[in-house]
Amino acid sequence: xxxxxxxxxxxxxxxxxxxxxxxxxxxxxxxxxxxxxxxxxxxxxxxxxxxxxxxxxxxxxxxxxxxxxxxxxxxxxxxxxxxxxxxxxxxxxxxxxxxxxxxxxxxxxxxxxxxxxxxxxxxxxxxxxxxxxxxxxxxxxxxxxxxxxxxxxxxxxxxxxxxxxxxxxxxxxxxxxxxxxxxxxxxxxxxxxxxxxxxxxxxxxxxxxxxxxxxxxxxxxxxxxxxxxxxxxxxxxxxxxxxxxxxxxxxxxxxxxxxxxxxxxxxxxxxxxxxxxxxxxxxxxxxxxxxxxxxxxxxxxxxxxxxxxxxxxxxxxxxxxxxxxxxxxxxxxxxxxxxxxxxxxxxxxxxxxxxxxxxxxxxxxxxxxxxxxxxxxxxxxxxxxxxxxxxxxxxxxxxxxxxxxxxxxxxxxxxxxxxxxxxxxxxxxxxxxxxxxxxxxxxxxxxxxxxxxxxxxxxxxxxxxxxxxxxxxxxxxxxxxxxxxxxxxxxxx
Amino acid sequence: xxxxxxxxxxxxxxxxxxxxxxxxxxxxxxxxxxxxxxxxxxxxxxxxxxxxxxxxxxxxxxxxxxxxxxxxxxxxxxxxxxxxxxxxxxxxxxx
Numbered sequence: 138x139x140x141x142x143x144x145x146x147x148x149x150x151x152x153x154x155x156x157x158x159x160x161x162x163x164x165x166x167x168x169x170x171x172x173x174x175x176x177x178x179x180x181x182x183x184x185x186x187x188x189x190x191x192x193x194x195x196x197x198x199x200x201x202x203x204x205x206x207x208x209x210x211x212x213x214x215x216x217x218x219x220x221x222x223x224x225x226x227x228x229x230x231x232x233x234x235x236x237x238x239x240x241x242x243x244x245x246x247x248x249x250x251x252x253x254x255x256x257x258x259x260x261x262x263x264x265x266x267x268x269x270x271x272x273x274x275x276x277x278x279x280x281x282x283x284x285x286x287x288x289x290x291x292x293x294x295x296x297x298x299x300x301x302x303x304x305x306x307x308x309x310x311x312x313x314x315x316x317x318x319x320x321x322x323x324x325x326x327x328x329x330x331x332x333x334x335x336x337x338x339x340x341x342x343x344x345x346x347x348x349x350x351x352x353x354x355x356x357x358x359x360x361x362x363x364x365x366x367x368x369x370x371x372x373x374x375x376x377x378x379x380x381x382x383x384x385x386x387x388x389x390x391x392x393x394x395x396x397x398x399x400x401x402x403x404x405x406x407x408x409x410x411x412x413x414x415x416x417x418x419x420x421x422x423x424x425x426x427x428x429x430x431x432x433x434x435x436x437x438x439x440x441x442x443x444x445x446x447x448x449x450x451x452x453x454x455x456x457x458x459x460x461x462x463x464x465x466x467x468x469x470x471x472x473x474x475x476x477x478x479x480x481x482x483x484x485x486x487x488x489x490x491x492x493x494x495x496x497x498x499x500x501x502x503x504x505x506x507x508x509x510x511x512x513x514x515x516x517x518x519x520x521x522x523x524x525x526x527x528x529x530x531x532x533x534x535x536x537x538x539x540x541x542x543x544x545x546x547x548x549x550x551x552x553x554x555x556x557x558x559x560x561x562x563x564x565x566x567x568x569x570x571x572x573x574x575x576x577x578x579x580x581x582x583x584x585x586x587x588x589x590x591x592x593x594x595x596x597x598x599x600x601x602x603x604x605x606x607x608x609x610x611x612x613x614x615x616x617x618x619x620x621x622x623x624x625x626x627x628x629x630x
Numbered sequence: 631x632x633x634x635x636x637x638x639x640x641x642x643x644x645x646x647x648x649x650x651x652x653x654x655x656x657x658x659x660x661x662x663x664x665x666x667x668x669x670x671x672x673x674x675x676x677x678x679x680x681x682x683x684x685x686x687x688x689x690x691x692x693x694x695x696x697x698x699x700x701x702x703x704x705x706x707x708x709x710x711x712x713x714x715x716x717x718x719x720x721x722x723x724x725x
Contacts, residue, residue: 482722
């Protein structure tokens with residue numbers, strides 16, 4: 138039998154149903170795996186006791202015939218989701234000691250459906266980053282890093298901001314994990330770790346109880362090892378929530394049923410503007426390969442144009458910091474988290490925020506404050522929102538001639554910690570293929586498609602029409618099968 | 631666009647973030663770099679283009695103006711760094 142930690146969610150559900158093992162056994166195996174991955178600094182908070190009691194309850198439900206669609210599946214939670222009674226840090230010093238009195242809607246739905254929480258995993262501070270290196274709790278190292286744990290030849294990044302989520306499933310220490318994606322924070326780490334990640338359509342998953350970064354862009358989604366598992370987990374995460382004013386009230390399909398493998402006649406858009414400068418030759422070749430796979434399966438590739446692609450990053454780096462500067466105003470040392478005293482209230486605010494926020498977060502708050510300040514609002518913020526409209530129009534136009542769009546997930550294989558980091562603009566280029574999708578509010582996913590010459594994973598991205606996650610998943614599974622990605626990281630638990 | 635130290639100090643004050651004087655210079659450089667990068671947006675023709683307010687094709691939902699929640703002050707206060715008698719405590723505001 139396959140080791141319990143190497144099962145897919147679908148496989149684990151099958152084994153549980155057939156009584157080949159219990160949820161407690163499955164969870165115990167994962168709790169040991171969580172301990173084994175400690176050198177990679179993936180978990181901020183481990184919750185083994187809660188996991189085992191949730192697993193026990195799951196076995197009881199199954200015995201009574203009331204098991205839910207994810208019953209007994211051990212997962213990790215990005216430490217951006219509020220979890221009742223369990224520390225929630227957003228990777229920031231400023232949330233020291235914060236234990237929410239409430240549970241985020243998305244995680245409460247996962248527990249409702251029977252999932253088991255292994256703990257809270259690392260991220261870039263407040264989800265601002267592409268490498269999971271900026272958290273107060275330290276950097277996460279990818280299990281793809283060559284060399285023995287702790288004595289790596291190169292410390293490869295897991296991507297970000299959902300790098301802990303990506304690393305934990307790649308290392309076989311959880312069957313899935315929640316992520317959030319504001320500019321690529323699910324898809325880019327999935328691409329960097331050979332895993333699957335979906336950013337659903339804006340409004341699909343409730344944002345309630347998720348620490349906010351940029352509210353008009355933030356969206357939660359599943360990260361798993363297979364497309365089928367992503368379909369299973371996505372179904373539990375989605376759904377209308379009156380507590381989120383941007384949550385969309387529409388039925389949640391059985392995404393797994395969409396995985397028919399039949400994509401005959403489907404038109405796959407290939408955006409010519411994504412052939413950017415700096416795109417590595419091996420990514421370009423993989424992209425061509427992806428087109429060929431879909432063609433073999435009966436789909437029809439069509440060239441599409443997204444003329445404002447090159448402006449997406451610039452618009453993003455105004456809109457996201459602007460929203461962040463407003464969202465992060467709440468961290469003031471009064472109601473939760475860190476407080477650094479000062480002579481008066483204003484000094485207390487400034488001292489708390491100066492000590493509590495890391496450098497990248499401060500940089501983005503300052504940019505956001507500047508672009509929203511009197512005299513600059515029109516020139517920067519409104520201009521960026523107009524460009525955002527044009528980017529959305531580009532996609533509307535493109536989807537008149539295609540049903541789904543295929544692109545690379547990131548312009549290169551993952552870099553090593555310490556490389557590329559001096560220049561913030563250079564760092565932002567990691568997100569060049571993923572950011573436009575958040576600006577347009579569309580669903581997109583990354584599917585592992587191959588390895589680079591350096592032995593590190595490469596992903597392909599699929600972009601869908603609003604609320605058409607089903608086509609996305611169907612095509613994603615065709616790519617997954619054709620790529621037959623079976624590589625495992627040098628370290629697995 | 632290039633920001634000077636004084637402007638950075640002013641933004642930091644508006645954002646209520648204490649930035650040590652010795653860091654203002656390098657921060658000014660980093661922020662200027664980002665502002666220069668975003669200047670390319672001026673190449674885009676946005677005449678008569680509405681600024682996006684909602685990415686989803688729906689109007690902001692309204693709810694009835696009624697109390698549906700509350701009555702647990704102790705939980706609200708439970709994470710406060712300093713609380714007393716049902717209140718959050720802050721340094722004196724009025725001199």
